[in-house]
Amino acid sequence: MARTASLSGFPEWLPEERLVELHVLDTLRRVFELHGFSSIETRAVETVGQLLRKGEIDKEVYGLSRLQDDDGDSATGTATDTETGAARSHKGDPHALALHFDLTVPFARYVVENAGYLAFPFRRYQIQKVWRGERPQEGRAREFTQADIDIVGDGDLPFRYDVEIALVIAEALSALPIPAFLLRINNRKLAEGFYNGVGLTDTAGVLRSIDKLEKIGPAKVAELLKSELGATDEQAQSALKLASIRTEDTSFVEQVRALGVSNELLEEGLTELEQVIAAAVQRAPGKVVADLSIARGLDYYTGTVVETVLVGHEQLGSICSGGRYDALASKGNRKFPGVGLSIGVTRLVSRILSQDLAKATRSVPTAVLVALNSDDSWGAAQDVAAELRSRGIATEVAAKAEKFGKQIKFADRRGIPFVWFTDDDGKHQVKDIRSGEQVDADPATWAPAAEDLYVRVLKA
Amino acid sequence: MARTASLSGFPEWLPEERLVELHVLDTLRRVFELHGFSSIETRAVETVGQLLRKGEIDKEVYGLSRLQDDDGDSATGTATDTETGAARSHKGDPHALALHFDLTVPFARYVVENAGYLAFPFRRYQIQKVWRGERPQEGRAREFTQADIDIVGDGDLPFRYDVEIALVIAEALSALPIPAFLLRINNRKLAEGFYNGVGLTDTAGVLRSIDKLEKIGPAKVAELLKSELGATDEQAQSALKLASIRTEDTSFVEQVRALGVSNELLEEGLTELEQVIAAAVQRAPGKVVADLSIARGLDYYTGTVVETVLVGHEQLGSICSGGRYDALASKGNRKFPGVGLSIGVTRLVSRILSQDLAKATRSVPTAVLVALNSDDSWGAAQDVAAELRSRGIATEVAAKAEKFGKQIKFADRRGIPFVWFTDDDGKHQVKDIRSGEQVDADPATWAPAAEDLYVRVLKA
Numbered sequence: 009m010a011r012t013a014s015l016s017g018f019p020e021w022l023p024e025e026r027l028v029e030l031h032v033l034d035t036l037r038r039v040f041e042l043h044g045f046s047s048i049e050t051r052a053v054e055t056v057g058q059l060l061r062k063g064e065i066d067k068e069v070y071g072l073s074r075l076q077d078d079d080g081d082s083a084t085g086t087a088t089d090t091e092t093g094a095a096r097s098h099k100g101d102p103h104a105l106a107l108h109f110d111l112t113v114p115f116a117r118y119v120v121e122n123a124g125y126l127a128f129p130f131r132r133y134q135i136q137k138v139w140r141g142e143r144p145q146e147g148r149a150r151e152f153t154q155a156d157i158d159i160v161g162d163g164d165l166p167f168r169y170d171v172e173i174a175l176v177i178a179e180a181l182s183a184l185p186i187p188a189f190l191l192r193i194n195n196r197k198l199a200e201g202f203y204n205g206v207g208l209t210d211t212a213g214v215l216r217s218i219d220k221l222e223k224i225g226p227a228k229v230a231e232l233l234k235s236e237l238g239a240t241d242e243q244a245q246s247a248l249k250l251a252s253i254r255t256e257d258t259s260f261v262e263q264v265r266a267l268g269v270s271n272e273l274l275e276e277g278l279t280e281l282e283q284v285i286a287a288a289v290q291r292a293p294g295k296v297v298a299d300l301s302i303a304r305g306l307d308y309y310t311g312t313v314v315e316t317v318l319v320g321h322e323q324l325g326s327i328c329s330g331g332r333y334d335a336l337a338s339k340g341n342r343k344f345p346g347v348g349l350s351i352g353v354t355r356l357v358s359r360i361l362s363q364d365l366a367k368a369t370r371s372v373p374t375a376v377l378v379a380l381n382s383d384d385s386w387g388a389a390q391d392v393a394a395e396l397r398s399r400g401i402a403t404e405v406a407a408k409a410e411k412f413g414k415q416i417k418f419a420d421r422r423g424i425p426f427v428w429f430t431d432d433d434g435k436h437q438v439k440d441i442r443s444g445e446q447v448d449a450d451p452a453t454w455a456p457a458a459e460d461l462y463v464r465v466l467k468a
Numbered sequence: 469m470a471r472t473a474s475l476s477g478f479p480e481w482l483p484e485e486r487l488v489e490l491h492v493l494d495t496l497r498r499v500f501e502l503h504g505f506s507s508i509e510t511r512a513v514e515t516v517g518q519l520l521r522k523g524e525i526d527k528e529v530y531g532l533s534r535l536q537d538d539d540g541d542s543a544t545g546t547a548t549d550t551e552t553g554a555a556r557s558h559k560g561d562p563h564a565l566a567l568h569f570d571l572t573v574p575f576a577r578y579v580v581e582n583a584g585y586l587a588f589p590f591r592r593y594q595i596q597k598v599w600r601g602e603r604p605q606e607g608r609a610r611e612f613t614q615a616d617i618d619i620v621g622d623g624d625l626p627f628r629y630d631v632e633i634a635l636v637i638a639e640a641l642s643a644l645p646i647p648a649f650l651l652r653i654n655n656r657k658l659a660e661g662f663y664n665g666v667g668l669t670d671t672a673g674v675l676r677s678i679d680k681l682e683k684i685g686p687a688k689v690a691e692l693l694k695s696e697l698g699a700t701d702e703q704a705q706s707a708l709k710l711a712s713i714r715t716e717d718t719s720f721v722e723q724v725r726a727l728g729v730s731n732e733l734l735e736e737g738l739t740e741l742e743q744v745i746a747a748a749v750q751r752a753p754g755k756v757v758a759d760l761s762i763a764r765g766l767d768y769y770t771g772t773v774v775e776t777v778l779v780g781h782e783q784l785g786s787i788c789s790g791g792r793y794d795a796l797a798s799k800g801n802r803k804f805p806g807v808g809l810s811i812g813v814t815r816l817v818s819r820i821l822s823q824d825l826a827k828a829t830r831s832v833p834t835a836v837l838v839a840l841n842s843d844d845s846w847g848a849a850q851d852v853a854a855e856l857r858s859r860g861i862a863t864e865v866a867a868k869a870e871k872f873g874k875q876i877k878f879a880d881r882r883g884i885p886f887v888w889f890t891d892d893d894g895k896h897q898v899k900d901i902r903s904g905e906q907v908d909a910d911p912a913t914w915a916p917a918a919e920d921l922y923v924r925v926l927k928a
Binding site: 105106121 | 474475478479480481482483486487490501502503504505506507508509510511512513515516528529530531532533534535536565566567577578581582585586587589591592597599601611626628629632635747750751831832833834846847850857860861862863864865867868881882883884
């Protein structure tokens with residue numbers, strides 16, 4: 009199964025691999041819906057202006073243009089009217105179309121556009137593909153599926169939702185056939201307040217440097233802070249000390265206080281992060297740590313920030329990230345603060361498949377193949393199949409009345425566990441082709457064992 | 469709910485509308501899996517060369533290029549190595565990337581690439597978005613979801629699968645909350661054989677003209693046949709007579725024979741179509757007609773062809789089309805003939821929503837809101853919620869201990885039918901806020917009535 013994608017960065021699964029992915033998607037959906045999140049999808053396409061709205065983006069975006077439009081025919085190619093069917097050239101045109109690179113920016117746009125139709129706080133999950141034109145490598149594709157949950161308020165959003173969303177994600181990840189994971193949580197207010205408290209005011213700059221900690225190490229980060237942000241040695245050391253704090257409980261609060269920095273925003277951040285960690289210690293023990301090195305680069309977060317590692321697979325990168333964003337969506341004076349987390353489904357599924365962490369119990373949905381006695385028995389075989397299907401048993405009918413041995417081989421090759429036979433007198437039998445056991449059966453009542461009814465996906 | 473999409477041709481649903489779409493998608497998936505079809509997805513992106521492989525395409529294709537690459541930097545913009553992360557300019561470059569416009573062409577490519585890993589005849593369903601840069605109008609979007617089933621053989625594929633796939637689609641469509649539908653089925657061999665029999669050899673040309681029958685009427689089609697294909701008046705009239713045949717049973721065979729044309733391919737086509745219609749009369753009565761006007765334009769079909777109308781909504785266009793294609797996929801001398809049908813999910817869902825043909829029983833997955841007695845009771849409320857969820861009851865917890873009236877109003881506004889109360893002594897009660905009835909309840913055993921457990925989608 010070690011196949012190479014025919015287009016690098018655009019993975020495609022074989023049917024039995026897709027069963028694993030479907031299991032992951034179905035599981036996430038079930039958990040999200042149990043917690044009252046509504047499904048939505050947004051279009052794959054945003055205007056370039058929308059994607060660049062938050063200023064700097066560090067994602068590689070795919071622009072769109074109509075193939076039949078290469079000559080730049082002004083009637084359809086550069087018109088300003090979206091009714092004309094044109095995808096304009098994206099060269100600097102904010103109305104040009106591009107594929108979305110995440111689900112948060114499109115969701116923010118959706119909330120603003122549909123605010124009049126939504127009940128706030130609005131809870132939604134969104135499972136869709138996103139595209140980034142980055143250099144592909146393990147764990148980083150150009151087309152991949154994200155599964156996001158967000159809660160967005162109208163005007164304000166109680167902090168409690170930050171706690172809740174972390175717990176929901178911990179529950180969702182726990183339901184997947186993956187190794188142990190760890191949510192590493194920090195708070196932007198805590199970081200910004202602390203930096204300000206020691207006299208470092210370029211928060212974005214400090215975060216950008218701290219974000220490189222795992223890649224380049226503390227000594228080089230200190231150098232960056234000094235050379236790029238003019239930090240003193242003492243300031244740099246303070247920032248690094250803060251980033252080195254990591255606790256499984258709320259003891260990080262005392263550790264931060266011991267650094268002797270006093271700042272109002274810092275206190276606010278400490279209180280918030282303390283609430284998240286206290287709830288997690290109780291409700292998701294061992295799955296969450298306070299990790300004050302988490303920065304989340306250039307993103308739009310304003311409070312809680314989260315990254316998640318798969319224990320033993322740390323080099324895969326974060327499998328679930330997100331946080332609180334108070335200013336991503338607004339409509340005039342009306343603000344829609346939100347908090348959300350995004351699971352990298354393709355990254356997880358790729359890892360599950362490449363390391364055989366889980367497997368489908370069979371390769372097709374079919375439980376039963378109805379064999380043909382003669383070519384004329386196709387109609388009768390369809391009747392048997394219809395009866396089985398009416399009771400939820402996935403069934404297909406052979407297309408040719410080959411020798412039974414050949415029909416059994418066909419089922420075996422497709423991974424179908426049962427073959428159904430009806431003789432000329434209408435007597436029915438069903439064979440479990442794994443054990444060879446063959447028994448009399450009635451299409452109106454026979455059922456496979458529960459574990460054979462549907463494909464299941466089992467953790468290795 | 470009469471909203472306008474913010475980008476014309478890119479529809480987005482509100483959460484309660486999405487529930488209708490989800491119901492349609494879940495229903496199709498269930499039927500397809502019951503018939504043994506495996507799920508696959510292909511990447512959204514194909515090379516332009518792949519999309520144009522069958523020569524002429526009449527679809528408007530969206531090409532891709534990296535936004536950060538506008539200056540045509542040769543290191544990443546026009547390299548021939550797909551490893552560089554580049555989406556090349558699509559100007560005449562067959563390796564450039566574009567969004568797929570249907571799921572059949574990508575599926576054919578997938579089959580050829582993965583032939584070594586698939587068990588043939590390979591049955592798959594594929595539910596994905598596709599994109600076409602066409603002028604949007606009712607029933608025609610630029611981004612829309614298709615749900616396809618196909619069966620593909622290695623070398624050959626018994627004709628019986630043409631019969632089966634029509635029956636599966638009839639069953640799938642019957643399970644949807646839509647009005648009566650009619651599969652209109654024809655056969656390319658029948659048509660080509662007949663045309664050849666009367667001396668018309670440009671089959672594609674005749675089909676293209678016949679395809680316009682509903683739009684421009686028989687007189688103008690006759691003119692076209694004569695002016696563009698050099699048909700005699702008699703030939704044109706023969707072709708029109710054939711196209712006028714439409715029967716609910718196999719009597720079309722006699723009607724065609726009565727036209728007095730004799731041709732081997734015609735006989736083959738008659739036999740094939742007769743088999744499909746005979747099976748449909750028995751197994752899907754009233755849902756299928758032989759309609760010898762069906763042409764399917766420029767597509768790649770070689771035998772059975774199908775279009776489907778929604779009765780009373782004929783102007784919506786075909787909601788499900790497809791047919792037999794013997795030459796779409798090949799690998800050297802190895803051929804992979806297939807037969808498949810594609811349901812226009814977005815077209816159907818748009819119509820269901822715009823005409824209120826079906827509705828979700830509530831607007832959110834949540835069945836129960838656990839109210840807060842005091843701000844400190846959030847943890848206890850989460851315990852109640854967790855217990856309900858463990859038994860499959862979708863539950864959310866209030867974020868603020870507002871007055872109960874306000875919390876009930878909150879549930880009402882979100883469409884949640886039940887509110888759970890726990891008093892300071894730990895006594896539990898649950899209120900059906902629609903009837904006002906409030907009863908004692910145990911979080912370990914209480915359950916809503918079956919019809920309130922999940923959102924259901926009901927036909928109007």
